[in-house]
Amino acid sequence: MPSVESAYKMPTSNARRLAAEGLPSYGSLFSLGRNATKTCSGEVAAQSAFNPDDPERLQGREDGSSPSKLKALIFNMQKFSLNDGPGIRTVVFFKGCPLRCRWCSNPESQLRKPQIQWDPRSCIHCHHCEELCPRSAISFIETSGKERIRIDEGRCNACGRCVIECPKEALSCRGVWRSVDDVLQFVAQDKVFYEESGGGLTLSGGEPLLWPEFCCALLGAASAQGIDSCIETTAYADPQVFRRVASCLDHMFIDMKQANSSYHRAATGVSNELIKANTSWAISSGKDVTLRLPVIPGFNDSREDAEAFCGYLKDVGATRVQILPFHQYGEAKYEELGYDYELAGMRSLHAEDLSDFQRIFIEHKLDAYF
Numbered sequence: 154m155p156s157v158e159s160a161y162k163m164p165t166s167n168a169r170r171l172a173a174e175g176l177p178s179y180g181s182l183f184s185l186g187r188n189a190t191k192t193c194s195g196e197v198a199a200q201s202a203f204n205p206d207d208p209e210r211l212q213g214r215e216d217g218s219s220p221s222k223l224k225a226l227i228f229n230m231q232k233f234s235l236n237d238g239p240g241i242r243t244v245v246f247f248k249g250c251p252l253r254c255r256w257c258s259n260p261e262s263q264l265r266k267p268q269i270q271w272d273p274r275s276c277i278h279c280h281h282c283e284e285l286c287p288r289s290a291i292s293f294i295e296t297s298g299k300e301r302i303r304i305d306e307g308r309c310n311a312c313g314r315c316v317i318e319c320p321k322e323a324l325s326c327r328g329v330w331r332s333v334d335d336v337l338q339f340v341a342q343d344k345v346f347y348e349e350s351g352g353g354l355t356l357s358g359g360e361p362l363l364w365p366e367f368c369c370a371l372l373g374a375a376s377a378q379g380i381d382s383c384i385e386t387t388a389y390a391d392p393q394v395f396r397r398v399a400s401c402l403d404h405m406f407i408d409m410k411q412a413n414s415s416y417h418r419a420a421t422g423v424s425n426e427l428i429k430a431n432t433s434w435a436i437s438s439g440k441d442v443t444l445r446l447p448v449i450p451g452f453n454d455s456r457e458d459a460e461a462f463c464g465y466l467k468d469v470g471a472t473r474v475q476i477l478p479f480h481q482y483g484e485a486k487y488e489e490l491g492y493d494y495e496l497a498g499m500r501s502l503h504a505e506d507l508s509d510f511q512r513i514f515i516e517h518k519l520d521a522y523f
Contacts, residue, residue: 220333220370227331228261228359230339233346238383238404240352243340245371247358248328251389253422254410255495256449258483262359267311267328270489271302275323282315282324291315304491333370341378353381353403362390365398372401385445388431389423395431404441407432409474411453412461420452433469444469447477448507450499459513466519473520476511478502 226248234242249265250257261268269291278300283291290308293300316324340354347353354375361368361384372382383404388395399405409428411417417425435442446462448454453462466474479502487494504511504523514521 220366221374222332222334223367223370224330224332225336225364225367226265226267226328227336228327228329230336232343234355237355237357237385238353238406239381240350241343241346242352242355242383243343244355244357245336245340245361247356247361247364249363250358250360250387251363251423252360252387255420256447256452256479258480258486259359260483260486260490260492261327264306265363267326268306268490269304269309269311269315270325270327270486271304271491272323272325273301273488275321276302277321277323279320282319285318286315287312301488302491333367333374336371337374337378340375340380344378344380347380351381353383355383355385357385360387360389362386362388362394362398365390365394368398369401372398376401388428388435390427390431392427392431392434396434399435399438399440402440404443405435406443406445407435408445408447409462409465410447410449412458412465416452429465429469432471436470442471444471444474445477446474447479448502448510449479449496450502454502454507454510456509456513459510463514463517463519466514467517471519473522474514476504476507476521476523478504478507478523 227245228248229244229246231244231246234244237244246259246262248262248267250263253263257263261270278293280293282302283293286309288308288310290305290310292303292305294303295301311326311328313326316326343352354372356368356371368384375382381403382401383406384398384402385406386408388407390398407428409425409432410421411425414424414426417423432442432444444466446453462474466472479499481496481499481501484494484497487497507523511521511523
């Protein structure tokens with residue numbers, strides 16, 4: 154395994170992206186300043202500061218005078234999901250994440266503000282968006298003989314003018330402010346499928362725990378209608394926030410990305426001590442917890458990594474883990490957001506590639522499955 158310093162050197166464009174959030178490079182402290190972000194719908198959201206080593210500042214801010222009117226920034230709601238908890242589920246994807254995993258399959262989820270996304274297949278390269286942007290946030294660059302968009306996140310306030318005026322509808326806004334009522338109404342449309350399959354609602358992202366008030370209000374309203382609930386989380390949150398939201402949930406899927414805290418910080422921007430502590434609490438409290446392990450080539454796929462993960466699982470009191478082979482499903486999104494993708498061209502993994510890796514867990518009498 155390479156050194157912490159060299160393992161994940163960030164491309165310049167990604168460094169600019171973090172700088173636009175007020176964030177230095179991986180392995181350093183994040184420091185996102187408070188500022189107002191005007192959304193595509195004309196609403197203004199306070200973007201609260203957060204620091205990975207100051208978890209109390211991870212609590213999200215929401216607008217609304219009553220629980221049902223609370224709002225959160227949602228970038229997708231997906232019906233008929235079969236891989237995000239038991240049964241047939243509707244998954245609600247929240248914007249904002251305290252981690253910056255370089256293999257992230259939902260890069261549009263990372264920023265806690267609306268973003269402009271570009272469809273290169275529809276774009277006719279007329280540069281009209283570049284010319285009309287009032288903040289000069291849009292430019293085009295040439296890479297490998299192809300022209301692609303570059304959006305300066307530090308300048309863009311997602312006013313939506315480029316989206317509205319694009320002649321080929323090649324631009325879209327990712328992130329819409331939705332109320333608890335709005336989301337619950339959408340989720341409840343499929344109650345009959347949940348009842349037949351044992352499914353329900355899953356909160357995902359991004360990191361839902363950045364929106365604790367909204368999550369608790371939504372989960373409470375769903376529970377009142379008999380809808381089962383699940384979360385997919387990094388578990389990187391203030392313990393009080395984590396426990397409060399966990400108390401509203403039926404199931405929890407928690408990622409573990411690297412047993413070594415220094416390597417975890419190098420690749421995600423945060424250490425894993427807080428994640429480990431929250432995970433341990435959830436399991437010891439009798440929550441229905443499933444740990445998920447995304448296996449990334451060159452980062453956590455060695456025999457030594459597997460042995461260390463076995464120790465991690467035993468430390469937190471877990472007896473099972475779901476192994477998730479690395480995939481490239483989100484690769485195109487990086488180009489659409491104007492980002493460089495550090496793992497471009499890397500071969501996807503499949504279950505058969507990780508049979509030896511899986512066997513190590515089984516040898517430690519742990520239930521490891523795909």
